[in-house]
Amino acid sequence: MTEGHLQTYVPLLIHMLVAMGLAGALLLASRWVGPRRPSRAKLQAYECGIPPLGDAREPFAVKFYLVAIAFILFDAETMFLFPWAYAFRDLGWFGFGAIGIFILFLAAGDIYLWKKGVFDWNR
Amino acid sequence: MLPAATDYYRLLPEILAAVFGTIVMLLEPFLRREHKAALSWLGMLGAAAALGAAVLVRSDAGPAFFHLIQADPFTFFLRLLIYATALLVMLAARAYLDRENLPHGEFYALVLLGSVGMGVMAAAAELVTVFIGLEISSLSTYILASYRREALRANESALKYFLLGSFATAFFLFGVALVYGATGTARLEQVAEGVASVLLLKLGLALVFIGLAFKVASAPFHVWTPDVYEGAPAPVTALLSTAPKAAAFAVLLRIAGTVLPATLLWFWVLWGSAALTMFVGNLAALVQSNVKRMLAYSSIAHAGYILVALAAGTEAAYAAALYYLAAYALMKLGAFTLVAHLAGRGERRLTLEDYAGLARREPVVAATLSLYLLSLLGLPLTAGFLGKFYVFVAGLRAELLGLVVLAAVNTLLGAYYYLRVILYMYFREPDPTYEHAAREPVPAGTGLVLAATAAGTLLLGIFPGHLMRIAELAAASFR
Amino acid sequence: MVEQFTFYFFAALAVISAVLVVTVRNAVYSAVFLITTLLATAGIFLQLRAEFLFVVQIILYVGGIMVLFVFVVMLVDLDVALRQVQFNRQKWVALLVVLAVAGQLVFALALGSEALGLPAAAPESLEPNTESVGLRLFESYMLPFEIASILLLVAMIGAVLLGKRQKPPRSEA
Numbered sequence: 001m002t003e004g005h006l007q008t009y010v011p012l013l014i015h016m017l018v019a020m021g022l023a024g025a026l027l028l029a030s031r032w033v034g035p036r037r038p039s040r041a042k043l044q045a046y047e048c049g050i051p052p053l054g055d056a057r058e059p060f061a062v063k064f065y066l067v068a069i070a071f072i073l074f075d076a077e078t079m080f081l082f083p084w085a086y087a088f089r090d091l092g093w094f095g096f097g098a099i100g101i102f103i104l105f106l107a108a109g110d111i112y113l114w115k116k117g118v119f120d121w122n123r
Numbered sequence: 124m125l126p127a128a129t130d131y132y133r134l135l136p137e138i139l140a141a142v143f144g145t146i147v148m149l150l151e152p153f154l155r156r157e158h159k160a161a162l163s164w165l166g167m168l169g170a171a172a173a174l175g176a177a178v179l180v181r182s183d184a185g186p187a188f189f190h191l192i193q194a195d196p197f198t199f200f201l202r203l204l205i206y207a208t209a210l211l212v213m214l215a216a217r218a219y220l221d222r223e224n225l226p227h228g229e230f231y232a233l234v235l236l237g238s239v240g241m242g243v244m245a246a247a248a249e250l251v252t253v254f255i256g257l258e259i260s261s262l263s264t265y266i267l268a269s270y271r272r273e274a275l276r277a278n279e280s281a282l283k284y285f286l287l288g289s290f291a292t293a294f295f296l297f298g299v300a301l302v303y304g305a306t307g308t309a310r311l312e313q314v315a316e317g318v319a320s321v322l323l324l325k326l327g328l329a330l331v332f333i334g335l336a337f338k339v340a341s342a343p344f345h346v347w348t349p350d351v352y353e354g355a356p357a358p359v360t361a362l363l364s365t366a367p368k369a370a371a372f373a374v375l376l377r378i379a380g381t382v383l384p385a386t387l388l389w390f391w392v393l394w395g396s397a398a399l400t401m402f403v404g405n406l407a408a409l410v411q412s413n414v415k416r417m418l419a420y421s422s423i424a425h426a427g428y429i430l431v432a433l434a435a436g437t438e439a440a441y442a443a444a445l446y447y448l449a450a451y452a453l454m455k456l457g458a459f460t461l462v463a464h465l466a467g468r469g470e471r472r473l474t475l476e477d478y479a480g481l482a483r484r485e486p487v488v489a490a491t492l493s494l495y496l497l498s499l500l501g502l503p504l505t506a507g508f509l510g511k512f513y514v515f516v517a518g519l520r521a522e523l524l525g526l527v528v529l530a531a532v533n534t535l536l537g538a539y540y541y542l543r544v545i546l547y548m549y550f551r552e553p554d555p556t557y558e559h560a561a562r563e564p565v566p567a568g569t570g571l572v573l574a575a576t577a578a579g580t581l582l583l584g585i586f587p588g589h590l591m592r593i594a595e596l597a598a599a600s601f602r
Numbered sequence: 603m604v605e606q607f608t609f610y611f612f613a614a615l616a617v618i619s620a621v622l623v624v625t626v627r628n629a630v631y632s633a634v635f636l637i638t639t640l641l642a643t644a645g646i647f648l649q650l651r652a653e654f655l656f657v658v659q660i661i662l663y664v665g666g667i668m669v670l671f672v673f674v675v676m677l678v679d680l681d682v683a684l685r686q687v688q689f690n691r692q693k694w695v696a697l698l699v700v701l702a703v704a705g706q707l708v709f710a711l712a713l714g715s716e717a718l719g720l721p722a723a724a725p726e727s728l729e730p731n732t733e734s735v736g737l738r739l740f741e742s743y744m745l746p747f748e749i750a751s752i753l754l755l756v757a758m759i760g761a762v763l764l765g766k767r768q769k770p771p772r773s774e775a
Contacts, residue, residue, distance in 0.1 A: 087734075105751035106754060255753065
C-alpha cells in the first residue's frame with residue numbers, strides 16, 4: 001500500500017485539525033485563564049438579559065418542520081448541481097438542457113409550496 | 124452519446140403523465156376551492172393521454188436511454204394496465220373526495236405522478252432505474268394511504284406502511300448494490316451473464332426478491348397489507364391493490380424472465396412463497412367480518428396465485444400471470460370502488476352486517492358486487508376463472524403438480540368467504556334495530572367505473588382471446 | 603500504513619458512535635452521535651476516493667437530514683419522553699437477530715473474498731472522479747436523474763398534505 005492518493009487530502013486534514021485544535025484550545029484556555037467564582041445569577045441560563053422563562057426545550061410548531069423538509073428537498077436538488085458544475089464543459093448545451101428540465105420540474109414544486117403558504121409562518 | 128428523439132418517444136407515456144401530474148399540482152393552489160374538483164378532468168386527461176401514447180409507441184419497440192428502458196410488448200401491456208387503473212381510480216375518486224371533504228388536486232397529482240413511477244418500473248431494464256420508479260411509486264402511495272389525516276386508524280396504518288415500505292425499499296436497494304458488486308453492472312441483460320454460484324450475486328438477488336415480495340404483498344412479507352388496505356381511503360385501496368402491485372410483479376417477471384441466475388435461484392423461493400401466500404391470505408380471510416379487510420386478505424391470496432405462474436417460469440406461464448394481473452385488477456378495482464360507495468361518509472359501514480339484505484334494497488349494486496366476488500372466486504364465464512385456468516394449466520405443463528393442487532385447494536377455501544358475502548346480501552335480513560344509512564344514489568363517476576369493470580370482468584371471461592394474445596406477445600419479449 | 607490507520611480510525615469512530623446513538627437515552631445526544639457516525643462514514647468515502655459521495659454525505663446528510671432529525675427531536679416533548687419506559691420487550695429477539703446476522707458476516711468473511719466473487723480493489727487507479735460522475739449522470743444515466751425530480755415533487759406534495767394545516771376554519775371545529 002502506497003500512501004499516494006491520500007496525500008491529496010492533506011490540506012483537508014490540516015483544516016480539520018486546525019478547526020478541532022482551535023475549538024479545543026479556546027475551551028481549555030478559558031478554563032485555565034479565566035477566574036471562576038460561580039454564583040446563582042451567573043449559573044442561570046443566559047436569555048438575552050432577562051430572567052429565564054420556561055424550559056429550553058419547548059416543542060416546536062409543526063410549521064417549522066415543513067420548512068425543514070422543503071430545505072432538504074432543495075438541498076437534494078443542489079446535490080445534483082454539483083456533478084453538473086464539474087462536468088458542464090464537456091456536457092455542453094445538452095447537459096444544460098438536462099439540468100434545465102430538472103430545475104424546471106422543481107421550480108414547479110417551488111411555486112406550489114409558495115402558493116400553499118409553506119414559507120408564510122403566520123398562517 | 125446523447126439521447127435521441129426516439130429515446131424520448133419510447134418513454135412518451137411516462138413523460139406525458141409526469142407533465143400532466145405536474146400541471147395538476149401547479150394549478151391546485153391557484154384555483155378557488157369550489158373549482159378544484161375540476162382538476163379531476165385534467166388528471167383523467169393525463170391518464171388518457173398516457174394510455175394513448177402507450178398505444179402509439181407500441182409499434183416502435185426497442186431500448187431507450189442507453190438500455191435503461193425497454194419499450195417492448197411487455198411494457199406495453201403493463202402501461203395499459205397501469206394507466207387504465209389510474210384513469211378509473213381518478214374517475215371514481217371524485218365523488219369520494221367530495222363526500223369525505225378531502226383535497227382534490229393533490230390526489231390526482233399523486234395518482235398521476237405515482238403511475239409515472241410504476242410505468243418506469245414496468246419499462247426499466249436496469250435496476251437503478253427500477254429503484255427510482257419504485258421509490259416514486261411507493262412514496263406517492265404512502266402519502267395517498269395517509270390521505271385521511273383526521274382518521275386515527277388511517278394514520279396508524281399509513282405510518283406502518285411507510286416504515287415497513289421504506290425498509291423493504293432499502294432491502295431492494297442493498298440487493299441492487301450487491302448485484303452490481305458481483306457483476307459490475309445493473310443492466311439486466313448483463314447481469315444475466317453473471318454466474319449463479321457466486322455468493323454475492325445470490326445474496327443480491329435474494330435481497331431484491333425480498334424488496335419486491337414486500338411490494339406485491341406476498342407472504343411472509345405481507346403483514347402490512349390488511350392494516351393498510353383497511354386504513355387507506357377505499358379508492359386508494361383500489362389503487363394499492365392493483366397498479367403498484369402489477370408494477371412490482373412486472374419487475375419480478377422481467378428479472379425472472381431475463382436473468383437466468385435469478386430464475387434458477389428463485390425457483391424454490393417462488394414455490395414456497397406462492398404456497399404460503401395462498402394459505403395465509405385465504406385462511407385469514409375466512410375469519411374476517413370487515414369486508415374491506417377480507418378483500419385485503421383476498422388480495423394477498425391472489426398474489427399467491429400469480430406467484431404460482433412465476434414459479435412455473437415458462438413463457439405460457441408469464442402470459443398467464445399477465446392475464447391474471449389484468450383480470451385481477453378489474454375485479455379488485457370494481458370491488459373496492461363499490462365498497463367505497465357503500466361504506467358511506469367516514470367509511471363507517473364496512474362489516475358483513477352492513478351488507479345484510481343489500482340485494483333487496485339495491486339489487487343492481489348487489490348484483491355487481493356478486494359478479495366481482497364470483498370472479499374473484501373463479502367461477503366460469505368470469506375473468507377470474509380464466510385467469511386461474513391459464514395459471515393452473517401453465518403450472519401443470521411445467522410439472523408443478525403439487526403447487527397446482529395447493530392452489531386448487533385454496534380456491535375452494537376462498538369460495539367460503541366470497542360466497543358468505545353474497546349470502547349476506549341475498550338471504551340475510553339486517554337486525555331490526557340496525558340503523559340504515561340514507562340511501563345514496565351511485566355517483567356518475569363511480570357508476571361508470573363499476574360499469575366498465577363489470578363489463579370487463581364478463582368480457583374477459585367470455586372472450587379472452589384478444590387480451591391473451593397481447594399477453595402472449597408481451598411474455599415473448601423476454602426471448 | 604496510513605491508509606490502514608485512517609480506515610480503522612474512521613470505522614471505529616463510526617461503529618462506536620452508532621452504538622451510542624441507540625443506547626444514549628437523551629434524543630439530542632443521539633442526534634449528535636449520529637452526526638459523528640455520518641461524518642466518519644464520509645471519511646471512509648473520501649478514503650475510497652468517492653469524492654462526490656463524500657460531498658453528498660456532508661451536505662445532504664450531515665447538513666440537511668440531521669437538521670430534520672433535530673427538528674423532530676424538538677417537536678416531541680423531551681422531558682416526557684425521558685421519563686417514559688422505552689419499548690424494550692423485543693430486546694431478546696433483537697439480540698437473536700443480531701447474532702444471526704453477525705454469524706453470517708463472520709461466515710462470509712471466513713470464506714474470503716474469492717467466494718464472494720469480489721473483484722480486486724484498485725483504489726490507486728481511481729482518478730478524482732466527480733467529473734466522471736457528472737458525465738455518467740448526465741449522459742448514460744440521464745433518465746434516472748431526470749425522474750428523480752418527480753420523486754422530489756411527490757415528496758413536496760406529501761409534505762404539504764401531511765404537515766400543513768388544512769382549511770383553518772374547519773379543522774378548528
